[in-house]
Amino acid sequence: FFAHVPPYGGDPILSLMEAFQADPRARKVSLGIGLYFDDEGRLPVMAAVRQAEAALAAQRGPRPYLPIEGLAEYRAGVQRVLFGAGHEAVASRRIATLQTLGGSGALKVGADFLHQYFPQSAIWVSDPTWENHLALFEGAGLRVHSYPYYDLATRGLRFEAMLETLRGLPARSIVLLHASCHNPTGVDLSHEQWRALIPVLAERALIPFVDIAYQGLGDGLEEDAFAVRALADAGLPCFVANSFSKNFSLYGERVGALSVVCAHEAAAETVLGQLQATVRRNYSTPPTHGARIVATVLQSPALFEAWRDELAAMRQRIQAMRQQLHAGLDERLQGRQPIGHFLSQRGMFSYTGLSAAQVDWLRHEQGIYLVRSGRMCISGLSTRNVGYVAQAMAHVLA
Ligand code: PLP
Numbered sequence: 001f002f003a004h005v006p007p008y009g010g011d012p013i014l015s016l017m018e019a020f021q022a023d024p025r026a027r028k029v030s031l032g033i034g035l036y037f038d039d040e041g042r043l044p045v046m047a048a049v050r051q052a053e054a055a056l057a058a059q060r061g062p063r064p065y066l067p068i069e070g071l072a073e074y075r076a077g078v079q080r081v082l083f084g085a086g087h088e089a090v091a092s093r094r095i096a097t098l099q100t101l102g103g104s105g106a107l108k109v110g111a112d113f114l115h116q117y118f119p120q121s122a123i124w125v126s127d128p129t130w131e132n133h134l135a136l137f138e139g140a141g142l143r144v145h146s147y148p149y150y151d152l153a154t155r156g157l158r159f160e161a162m163l164e165t166l167r168g169l170p171a172r173s174i175v176l177l178h179a180s181c182h183n184p185t186g187v188d189l190s191h192e193q194w195r196a197l198i199p200v201l202a203e204r205a206l207i208p209f210v211d212i213a214y215q216g217l218g219d220g221l222e223e224d225a226f227a228v229r230a231l232a233d234a235g236l237p238c239f240v241a242n243s244f245s246k247n248f249s250l251y252g253e254r255v256g257a258l259s260v261v262c263a264h265e266a267a268a269e270t271v272l273g274q275l276q277a278t279v280r281r282n283y284s285t286p287p288t289h290g291a292r293i294v295a296t297v298l299q300s301p302a303l304f305e306a307w308r309d310e311l312a313a314m315r316q317r318i319q320a321m322r323q324q325l326h327a328g329l330d331e332r333l334q335g336r337q338p339i340g341h342f343l344s345q346r347g348m349f350s351y352t353g354l355s356a357a358q359v360d361w362l363r364h365e366q367g368i369y370l371v372r373s374g375r376m377c378i379s380g381l382s383t384r385n386v387g388y389v390a391q392a393m394a395h396v397l398a
């Protein structure tokens with residue numbers, strides 16, 4: 001009966017994690033999947049989350065269906081974190097925000113909406129981008145193209161080529177942008193580059209779709225939201241898919257949101273209505289537990305502060321690991337290979353510049369797992385393994 005159904009190839013990043021778990025070697029190091037690990041290699045349970053969960057458990061309340069658009073306090077909290085509490089777009093109620101199943105759910109709901117109401121529009125993603133972007137957008141029926149982004153020669157950004165491509169797009173093309181902590185490269189636009197990009201989006205009447213999955217893990221909660229706020233300030237229509245999976249360490253709770261910045265409140269109400277229709281057709285309503293946790297933290301000044309401080313410590317640990325890896329490589333390579341990108345790239349990921357063959361060698365000979373593109377998840381490094389990793393990488397690079 002199912003003979004015509006082909007096997008699923010799986011997600012290469014998730015499969016890599018399974019291969020890592022099956023590896024019996026004691027020295028193995030997981031630098032593949034993009035999760036935030038603490039210095040002991042564990043997924044943290046953040047103190048603010050623990051406290052919010054204890055408070056919620058004590059209430060032992062009923063669990064009704066949430067509204068289609070999700071929990072009101074959660075949606076308000078999302079807007080404050082993304083745009084800033086006092087932002088004009090928030091105050092004038094011109095943002096339609098809907099709770100979604102993680103950042104992935106936000107991308108999918110946004111893609112379904114765009115496919116329906118902008119049927120002529122193709123989406124343009126950075127070269128490279130998170131692999132699941134392609135699957136999600138193609139799955140929603142959108143045509144997916146890419147714009148130049150990463151420059152292998154400089155391990156930096158092809159900003160001029162990116163701008164030139166965007167200048168040539170048909171009006172109403174959708175442009176997927178990573179707000180910060182670009183996955184997979186770690187290469188971000190500077191604030192100055194965002195300021196140069198936004199007028200191009202406006203002039204060409206392009207539709208920015210911002211993915212922000214690592215807010216707070218780059219330079220700070222406010223800093224990492226710079227692009228989102230600058231786009232809203234500029235008065236552009238804008239889609240924002242955000243995820244709390246990483247910055248709350250709540251992966252399996254599926255906490256995310258889609259926000260659509262509109263010109264005025266009436267437009268936001270209409271858009272929210274059609275986003276509700278999209279959700280209704282897909283999974284009806286979102287789950288309660290994760291949204292309650294996040295809303296509790298975002299609503300309480302004390303819990304918010306505890307969350308922000310712990311997130312800052314996570315960010316600082318990532319930066320310390322970047323420095324220690326860089327120092328370990330510098331000591332051994334003595335300028336024979338460029339390594340400055342380990343310091344300049346932002347967030348959990350680094351495009352190391354390692355080839356697929358070098359990645360394979362690290363995995364087979366040293367038990368060090370990276371994605372074959374050469375992407376390293378920096379948060380898999382720890383004070384215990386960073387020296388070992390630097391030594392193995394220097395060996396393969398020298
Ligand atoms: N967007 C990017 C760039 C990501 O790296 C991820 C990671 O998982 C997501 C979206 C999806 O987030 P979530 O796990 O909340 O669906």
Ligand code: TYF
Pocket residue numbers: 011013014032033034035130132183
């Ligand atoms: O890129 C990563 O590693 C993270 C985690 O289908 C992830 O974004 C990877 C693949 C996937 C879902 C999440």
